[in-house]
């Protein structure tokens with residue numbers, strides 16, 4: 001698959017990241033939840049790489065965990081935005097590159113992560129191979145993707161709108177579509193969180209219930225950003241458990257080191273260690 005095929009996706013995300021407002025988009029709590037089972041101690045003193053860093057929101061939080069080197073690559077024109085968000089970090093710590101993660105060779109790192117990117121690539125498996133390629137033997141990798149499981153409502157209702165929306169000017173998608181569409185979901189999530197304060201297990205049985213409880217504490221602008229992100233991308237795939245299990249059987253993944261965690265009822269976190277020595 002040609003690497004150039006992700007250029008349209010990157011252009012769409014530049015519109016998203018360059019108009020979301022300054023500072024990290026995610027709270028520290030959200031960052032920790034995305035990274036678990038990795039914790040702050042796993043980043044301390046490590047050489048860390050993020051593939052597809054957007055506006056640098058995860059790098060912002062990794063920066064506070066004491067890495068020895070913090071590197072990122074992104075295809076979209078968001079380097080200035082990310083640099084502004086990371087300007088508080090020690091000089092020389094951060095290296096940001098513009099490029100296609102499936103093509104670049106940035107060397108090998110102790111820890112490589114890729115959050116919310118693989119499901120937007122023309123060739124998600126090529127993205128996973130890039131994650132492994134950049135992880136040193138014995139190093140760790142961690143990814144997060146949209147699941148096919150639990151996203152039936154999104155696939156049926158939102159995906160047809162996305163296919164149309166991604167052809168419109170970004171501002172029309174953001175303010176003409178994402179804004180009105182997210183209002184009922186905002187009310188649903190906030191209402192659900194309130195109604196089920198004492199019995200969250202009940203909410204989890206409803207469509208997008210667990211996800212709604214996760215997003216409910218955030219303000220309206222975050223809901224709007226997530227809805228825009230969902231609609232602006234020309235390419236989104238939803239990955240099944242079986243697909244990720246087959247990826248994790250890659251000969252470069254250390255047997256017994258891998259994990260696959262269903263998150264918020266609609267996404268997968270997975271990772272492991274790269275084999276110490278190639279077989």
Ligand SMILES: C[S@@+](CC[C@H](N)C(=O)[O-])C[C@H]1O[C@@H](n2cnc3c(N)ncnc32)[C@H](O)[C@@H]1O
Nearest residue numbers: 006010013052053054074075076100101115116
């Ligand atoms: C949903 S955003 C996630 C950004 C960030 N990881 C986060 O979680 O906030 C997906 C990002 O992947 C980037 N991207 C898509 N294809 C890429 C490629 N082939 N190489 C590098 N970055 C890519 C997009 O430009 C976009 O910024």
